[in-house]
Amino acid sequence: MITTRQLVAQARAREEAMAHVEELLASASGTAHDVDGQIEVTVDARGKLLRLWLAPTAVNAGEQLGPLIVEVAQAAMREATQDGYNKVALLLGEDMTHLIEQMTGMPAPARAEDDDPGMTVEEFQRLRAERLGSAPAEAAAAPAPATSVEEEDAYWESFDPASLRSDR
Amino acid sequence: MAEFDIELASARIAEQADRAGAEASARFARSGPVVGKAASDGIEVQVAPGGLLTGLTIHRSALRHGSAVLADQILELAQRATRRAGDRMYHALAPVVDREQLETLGYEPIPDDDPDADTYTYGGGSR
Numbered sequence: 001m002i003t004t005r006q007l008v009a010q011a012r013a014r015e016e017a018m019a020h021v022e023e024l025l026a027s028a029s030g031t032a033h034d035v036d037g038q039i040e041v042t043v044d045a046r047g048k049l050l051r052l053w054l055a056p057t058a059v060n061a062g063e064q065l066g067p068l069i070v071e072v073a074q075a076a077m078r079e080a081t082q083d084g085y086n087k088v089a090l091l092l093g094e095d096m097t098h099l100i101e102q103m104t105g106m107p108a109p110a111r112a113e114d115d116d117p118g119m120t121v122e123e124f125q126r127l128r129a130e131r132l133g134s135a136p137a138e139a140a141a142a143p144a145p146a147t148s149v150e151e152e153d154a155y156w157e158s159f160d161p162a163s164l165r166s167d168r
Numbered sequence: 169m170a171e172f173d174i175e176l177a178s179a180r181i182a183e184q185a186d187r188a189g190a191e192a193s194a195r196f197a198r199s200g201p202v203v204g205k206a207a208s209d210g211i212e213v214q215v216a217p218g219g220l221l222t223g224l225t226i227h228r229s230a231l232r233h234g235s236a237v238l239a240d241q242i243l244e245l246a247q248r249a250t251r252r253a254g255d256r257m258y259h260a261l262a263p264v265v266d267r268e269q270l271e272t273l274g275y276e277p278i279p280d281d282d283p284d285a286d287t288y289t290y291g292g293g294s295r
């Protein structure tokens with residue numbers, strides 16, 4: 001049972017957290033570069049250009065350079081948006097952040113259908129095994145000390161990889 | 169209980185936003201989308217409110233000073249264009265949104281005597 005005092009404390013904490021959102025978003029930024037590494041752009045969460053770096057050979061692109069920079073800036077903006085949401089989510093939690101995404105009509109880029117889903121569990125385990133292949137003794141010692149093998153097996157059998165957050 | 173509060177608050181904000189949005193979109197329908205522009209030495213920059221680059225034209229003549237000079241020039245023009253877009257947004261939204269909220273969004277008026285002030289007129293002028 002939650003007491004009134006706890007409710008008041010919760011409300012205050014939430015109010016305080018909301019006050020920090022603006023500050024957090026102001027500090028968010030994103031950087032992107034083109035495929036050839038000739039252009040690097042950093043923007044803030046509103047898209048404002050903070051830094052632009054061009055490789056000496058970038059001028060060879062001629063009049064194509066302008067549109068390329070615009071494209072890289074837009075990719076950087078998606079990074080900045082994600083960075084902003086990541087920061088807000090740490091402070092306010094997933095539910096509140098999702099609500100903000102809905103209110104702004106600007107879903108976190110990591111939710112996009114075509115976003116890179118990252119590595120699968122199997123892939124990770126395979127790569128890990130490869131990495132540790134040269135030191136099998138260490139690999140055997142690495143898992144957290146379980147009370148029994150059966151207990152550990154039971155844990156991993158019921159473990160659902162989908163419960164891992166991929167976007168934050 | 170706590171969830172109820174959040175829903176109520178978000179509904180209220182959404183309603184306010186809808187109202188301000190309807191008035192603002194009526195204004196933007198008259199004036200066209202708000203952009204900020206700046207140009208010099210064969211470089212033309214266009215940004216959306218907030219500063220995101222939406223257009224960049226670099227003429228061949230601007231390429232000969234090298235990439236470092238070019239990058240600096242683009243950055244400077246983008247900053248000027250961003251201020252101009254903010255100034256436009258400020259004037260477009262000031263009648264329907266609090267001044268303080270506009271400044272939080274980064275939309276601030278540019279004083280007339282500021283070198284970044286642009287000579288366009290608002291509402292129906294050439295853009």
